[in-house]
Amino acid sequence: MQQLTPHLMFQDGRAEEALKFYVELFGGETILLLNYGEEAGELAGKVQIATIDIAGQQINMMDSSAVHEFDFTPSMSLFFRCESEEQLDHLYNGLMDGGNAMMPKSDYGFGPYAWLADRYGVSWQLSYNPNA
Template sequence: MPQKITTFLMFQNGDAEEAMNFYVSLFDDAEVVAVERYGPGEQGAQGSVKHATFRLAGQEYMCIDSAVRHEFGFTPSMSLYVGCDSEQELQRLYDALGEGGQALMPLDSYGFSTRFGWVNDRFGVSWQLNLP
């Protein structure tokens, strides 16, 4: 079997399920594939995401609610890059992902694309949105 590389998102505030459902709502060809939850007496908060798999535009991702508190979180040096098909799609994603988050680069023409924007969403995950 060939190797497979999957992006893995670790949430520390019990946000994994909310984030996953939010992302799935934004993209076509997106779905929650599987969710395993912490049960009674397990290390994580009961009912929170022990491990989940979801797809966005055919690409598989995994996420968890970490049972252990870490001194690190998401950083923009690792981001999800989305090639958009239209100005409307770019604007919709930029607005939705930026709500409650932080704009790193506002939507504009930066010379390397027609239109580009970079945001951290409200969960801290970084997104680069591009219209070639």
């Protein structure tokens, strides 16, 4: 049982869109998807809780039932160790579609690396170290 699970809270109702995007891009799977029922009013059909698996790591996701004065921040990121530079390129190109590079893909002295925020505002670090 995984004891520590990243939890992504979406305020714009796009959690299900994001989880499908991540599962397809990373080749993961959806483990759990529960949607709010009709009694939730405007949230009906949105994600109450979902769990996806990417490379053996479970990530929880939800659409927030309350409006908050905060959103995703780059100070917290998901770090992904790629198995090849081709995988890094694939993930970088997919996540950059509507995203923003904070550190564009380059070799910063420790192998190909990139740090970006995707179209949902989630921060990702992608790294490939051929010597690791």
